[in-house]
Amino acid sequence: xxxxxxxxxxxxxxxxxxxxxxxxxxxxxxxxxxxxxxxxxxxxxxxxxxxxxxxxxxxxxxxxxxxxxxxxxxxxxxxxxxxxxxxxxxxxxxxxxxxxxxxxxxxxxxxxxxxxxxxxxxxxxxxxxxxxxxxxxxxxxxxxxxxxxxxxxxxxxxxxxxxxxxx
Amino acid sequence: xxxxxxxxxxxxxxxxxxxxxxxxxxxxxxxxxxxxxxxxxxxxxxxxxxxxxxxxxxxxxxxxxxxxxxxxxxxxxxxxxxxxxxxxxxxxxxxxxxxxxxxxxxxxxxxxxxxxxxxxxxxxxxxxxxxxxxxxxxxxxxxxxxxxxxxxxxxxxxxxxxxxxxx
Numbered sequence: 559x560x561x562x563x564x565x566x567x568x569x570x571x572x573x574x575x576x577x578x579x580x581x582x583x584x585x586x587x588x589x590x591x592x593x594x595x596x597x598x599x600x601x602x603x604x605x606x607x608x609x610x611x612x613x614x615x616x617x618x619x620x621x622x623x624x625x626x627x628x629x630x631x632x633x634x635x636x637x638x639x640x641x642x643x644x645x646x647x648x649x650x651x652x653x654x655x656x657x658x659x660x661x662x663x664x665x666x667x668x669x670x671x672x673x674x675x676x677x678x679x680x681x682x683x684x685x686x687x688x689x690x691x692x693x694x695x696x697x698x699x700x701x702x703x704x705x706x707x708x709x710x711x712x713x714x715x716x717x718x719x720x721x722x723x724x725x
Numbered sequence: 726x727x728x729x730x731x732x733x734x735x736x737x738x739x740x741x742x743x744x745x746x747x748x749x750x751x752x753x754x755x756x757x758x759x760x761x762x763x764x765x766x767x768x769x770x771x772x773x774x775x776x777x778x779x780x781x782x783x784x785x786x787x788x789x790x791x792x793x794x795x796x797x798x799x800x801x802x803x804x805x806x807x808x809x810x811x812x813x814x815x816x817x818x819x820x821x822x823x824x825x826x827x828x829x830x831x832x833x834x835x836x837x838x839x840x841x842x843x844x845x846x847x848x849x850x851x852x853x854x855x856x857x858x859x860x861x862x863x864x865x866x867x868x869x870x871x872x873x874x875x876x877x878x879x880x881x882x883x884x885x886x887x888x889x890x891x892x
Contacts, residue, residue, distance in 0.1 A: 560831050563755045563824050588730045590881045592823060593838050599881060608890040645843040649865070652819035656759060657730050660827065664727055671760050676812040690892045698816070714757045714766060723775040725857045 562664035565711045569668025570624045572703025577630045581665060585632065585702065588661035592653035595646035601654050601697075604633040604688050611687060615699070618683040622672055628701040632658060633688060636675070636695040648675070651697040658700050668705030674698055729831035732878045736835025737791045739870025744796045748832060752799065752869065755828035759820035762813035768821050768864075771800040771855050778854060782866070785850040789839055795868040799825060800855060803842070803862040815842070818864040825867050835872030841865055 586603055594600060606612055607630050616625040625631055634655050636647040655671055662669040674680045675697045684696040753770055761767060773779055774797050783792040792798055801822050803814040822838055829836040841847045842864045851863040 560751065560755060560828055563828060563831075564758050566758060566760070568760060584727065586887060587882045588727060590883060590886065591731050591733060591879070593733070593735060593826065595840055599883075602886050602888065604888045604890070604892070606890055611890055643840065646840055648815050649819040649822075649840070652816040653823040655816075656820040656823040657827075659760065660824075661727055661730060664730075673762055673810065673813055673816070688888070688891045694892070712758070715754045716757060716766075719757065719769050720753060721769065721771045721855070723771070723773055723778055724855045725771070725861070 562660050566660055566663040567709040567712060568670040569705045569709065570670050571706040572624070572628050572668065573706050575629065575704045577667065577702055577704070581667070582630060582632070584665065585658050585661050589634070589654040589658040592650065592657045594650035594653070595643040598640050598642040598647070598650065600637050600640040600647040600650050602635045602637050602694060604635065606631040606633060614687050615684055619672060619680060619699070622699065624670065624701050628703045630703070631699055631701045633684065633696055634658070634698045634700065635690060636697045638693040638695065648697070655698045655700060662702055667702055669700050669702045672699040672701065729827050733827055733830040734876040734879060735837040736872045736876065737837050737868070738873040739791065739795050739835065740873050742796065742871045744834065744869055744871070748834070749797060749799070751832065752825050752828050756801070756821040756825040759817065759824045761817035761820070762810040765807050765809040765814070765817065767804050767807040767814040767817050769802045769804050769861060771802065773798040773800060781854050782851055786839060786847060786866070789866065791837065791868050795870045797870070798866055798868045800851065800863055801825070801865045801867065802857060803864045805860040805862065822865045822867060829869055834869055836867050836869045839866040839868065
């Protein structure tokens with residue numbers, strides 16, 4: 559199981575093959591299993607399959623060109639109305655996004671995390687495209703599909719980042 | 726593998742049993758496997774085992790009483806000097822923290838995520854305790870140990886949080 563964490567890479571090239579609704583539901587179950595400050599669960603998810611909608615988002619996201627080709631993308635949003643501890647919704651939504659990515663890898667899918675928040679132009683444009691209300695903040699976008707090829711694991715472990723008891 | 730995500734719970738009661746250095750290294754490998762904006766990897770980790778240090782942190786963290794009893798805690802810090810995309814270090818460090826929690830569960834350990842940033846008093850106090858420089862931001866604290874009992878999985882899946890293509 560550690561493997562799904564250690565072998566996760568950003569995947570941006572997807573095969574022409576669908577990702578079924580049950581699979582998406584598994585990904586969302588994983589996302590909603592994330593911890594959150596005071597268990598606030600300040601998240602909402604938009605499952606994006608509509609091609610014109612994905613294309614419009616690609617138009618406003620500099621790094622989002624794979625949205626034109628991925629079978630499905632999941633927009634993770636924060637909900638200000640559910641926030642109990644100020645500012646922690648960002649961490650909560652990031653944990654949910656990370657769960658989604660690991661779950662995708664565990665299921666043999668590929669995925670990539672596209673940053674949305676805190677870049678205001680992206681937030682506003684995407685909120686408009688999905689017609690979300692003002693209190694909803696588009697936070698991250700995860701493009702999902704079957705990888706054309708599995709990239710080799712990255713080796714990011716760096717012992718110099720570890721300190722013991724104090725700096 | 727999805728199981729380690731779906732069964733993860735916050736664990737605050739730990740058995741009197743050590744967590745070895747190799748296990749901690751596995752947790753940190755998982756943490757450093759997280760994605761980050763522009764692959765900036767803006768994280769540093771302080772492995773806390775020293776009892777007086779853990780007690781001092783418990784003194785300044787309202788929800789940190791388990792630090793007095795856990796065998797080890799890992800302080801995840803952000804490094805402003807490594808930041809490429811402004812503001813994204815928070816999401817990067819949250820993803821690393823979430824990886825750490827899932828890895829702990831996968832290894833049969835229990836863990837709990839204690840929020841530090843953006844609560845300024847906690848950030849400043851903990852930075853002082855571990856003697857970290859100004860550009861280092863204590864972000865989260867993960868207490869780790871062997872669970873006294875494994876809590877049942879939470880059922881957080883909520884279909885009302887899912888939207889299709891638009892709100």
